[in-house]
Amino acid sequence: MPENLQLELQTKALLSEAEAKEVLSHVQVKTLKRKEFLLQPGMVSQHMRFIESGALRSYTIEDDGSEHTLQLGVEGWWINDLYSYLTQQASRMFIQATEPAVLSLIPKPALDVLLRKHPGLSYYFLDKFQKAYVALQERTLEQLGNDAKDRYTRFCEQYPQLEQRFPQYMVASYLGITPEFLSQLRSKFRS
Amino acid sequence: MPENLQLELQTKALLSEAEAKEVLSHVQVKTLKRKEFLLQPGMVSQHMRFIESGALRSYTIEDDGSEHTLQLGVEGWWINDLYSYLTQQASRMFIQATEPAVLSLIPKPALDVLLRKHPGLSYYFLDKFQKAYVALQERTLEQLGNDAKDRYTRFCEQYPQLEQRFPQYMVASYLGITPEFLSQLRSKFRS
DNA sequence: TGAATTTCTTAAAGTAGTTTAATTTTCAGC
DNA sequence: GCTGAAAATTAAACTACTTTAAGAAATTCA
Numbered sequence: 001m002p003e004n005l006q007l008e009l010q011t012k013a014l015l016s017e018a019e020a021k022e023v024l025s026h027v028q029v030k031t032l033k034r035k036e037f038l039l040q041p042g043m044v045s046q047h048m049r050f051i052e053s054g055a056l057r058s059y060t061i062e063d064d065g066s067e068h069t070l071q072l073g074v075e076g077w078w079i080n081d082l083y084s085y086l087t088q089q090a091s092r093m094f095i096q097a098t099e100p101a102v103l104s105l106i107p108k109p110a111l112d113v114l115l116r117k118h119p120g121l122s123y124y125f126l127d128k129f130q131k132a133y134v135a136l137q138e139r140t141l142e143q144l145g146n147d148a149k150d151r152y153t154r155f156c157e158q159y160p161q162l163e164q165r166f167p168q169y170m171v172a173s174y175l176g177i178t179p180e181f182l183s184q185l186r187s188k189f190r191s
Numbered sequence: 192m193p194e195n196l197q198l199e200l201q202t203k204a205l206l207s208e209a210e211a212k213e214v215l216s217h218v219q220v221k222t223l224k225r226k227e228f229l230l231q232p233g234m235v236s237q238h239m240r241f242i243e244s245g246a247l248r249s250y251t252i253e254d255d256g257s258e259h260t261l262q263l264g265v266e267g268w269w270i271n272d273l274y275s276y277l278t279q280q281a282s283r284m285f286i287q288a289t290e291p292a293v294l295s296l297i298p299k300p301a302l303d304v305l306l307r308k309h310p311g312l313s314y315y316f317l318d319k320f321q322k323a324y325v326a327l328q329e330r331t332l333e334q335l336g337n338d339a340k341d342r343y344t345r346f347c348e349q350y351p352q353l354e355q356r357f358p359q360y361m362v363a364s365y366l367g368i369t370p371e372f373l374s375q376l377r378s379k380f381r382s
Numbered sequence: 383t384g385a386a387t388t389t390c391t392t393a394a395a396g397t398a399g400t401t402t403a404a405t406t407t408t409c410a411g412c
Numbered sequence: 413g414c415t416g417a418a419a420a421t422t423a424a425a426c427t428a429c430t431t432t433a434a435g436a437a438a439t440t441c442a
Binding site for chain 2: 137145
């Protein structure tokens with residue numbers, strides 16, 4: 001079933017078919033209905049999670065009830081609370097399916113062993129982790145320096161597939177603006 | 192000379208005195224005058240950099256001339272462009288001394304070897320890296336969710352030593368507001 | 383297919399933060 | 413201790429974004 005993960009491992013992590021199959025032998029497949037949760041506050045993230053199909057969002061809820069979107073992800077992406085996964089501490093995040101989704105989960109203990117065994121896999125995850133860090137740094141600088149219109153246009157350029165796929169209010173929450181203001185921006189943008 | 196680094200390695204990375212001395216044998220000491228640069232755009236970060244004494248700031252300059260502060264650091268902290276260091280790509284950042292400073296530099300090739308040799312050192316840097324990631328994530332959520340006043344008060348709580356030590360306009364640029372507005376916030380805060 | 387729910391839009395009034403500009407204060411370095 | 417430069421303050425006018433509210437459009441799933 002985890003065909004997309006196998007493809008990813010062979011083409012991106014440069015594993016042989018046999019190596020990829022070995023990784024897949026540890027994988028649990030998880031199916032989520034729309035609105036179902038993959039992770040909730042208080043839980044510890046026990047797996048690396050690859051999206052085979054569907055779409056998910058990770059977000060926090062503040063004391064005042066406001067939601068802040070950390071990540072939007074679709075098939076072919078990894079989604080996780082890396083903090084909770086790496087430190088094995090309780091998460092403060094929700095990860096929820098925004099469309100029916102199928103995920104491949106690699107349990108941390110199994111992955112830790114596999115990483116030592118297959119250098120290609122280590123490099124792949126090291127690279128993913130570095131890219132996650134850099135993307136976060138970019139986002140921090142973006143928020144410091146640019147107004148909402150610029151942030152939105154760059155978001156559309158950078159992630160054209162996401163802008164179509166997620167409700168506007170989630171995109172607004174990712175960008176740090178209200179859905180009403182995003183709606184205004186979009187209508188100005190069209191004319 | 193690198194006494195603070197030795198202390199850090201022995202108490203935080205839990206290295207023996209002999210191990211710490213081995214690390215120190217690879218260290219270059221660099222002295223910076225106020226306003227001197229440790230890193231500039233286009234350069235590749237070749238070292239892990241520990242602040243023995245003094246204070247530094249890392250920041251970018253946008254096309255429109257505006258500055259955005261990524262990190263403020265004082266003695267006992269590490270400061271770097273991790274992206275450039277890890278990927279060995281050209282940096283887009285400035286790192287500048289805001290006070291006369293002394294740094295201990297560990298060249299990347301030497302550190303890569305040391306990390307394999309001393310597990311304590313690996314765990315120490317893995318932990319540092321995870322914390323850097325988490326701090327960045329916190330900052331992203333902070334900026335999405337809180338207004339300037341809240342961000343400033345939390346900054347003061349979290350880093351009381353920094354608020355005193357750096358010019359206000361750098362703190363403002365770290366928080367993503369103008370120095371004028373930070374000045375207003377501060378005067379409201381006092382009364 | 384149709385009803386219920388969720389999402390999006392529009393607009394007016396309000397607010398948080400910026401800009402500009404002039405003045406004062408602080409501080410580095412001789 | 414002086415001096416020039418850098419940093420901080422203040423205030424008024426302005427703008428980007430939020431809030432509130434109400435109606436329209438789209439989507440889900442029974």
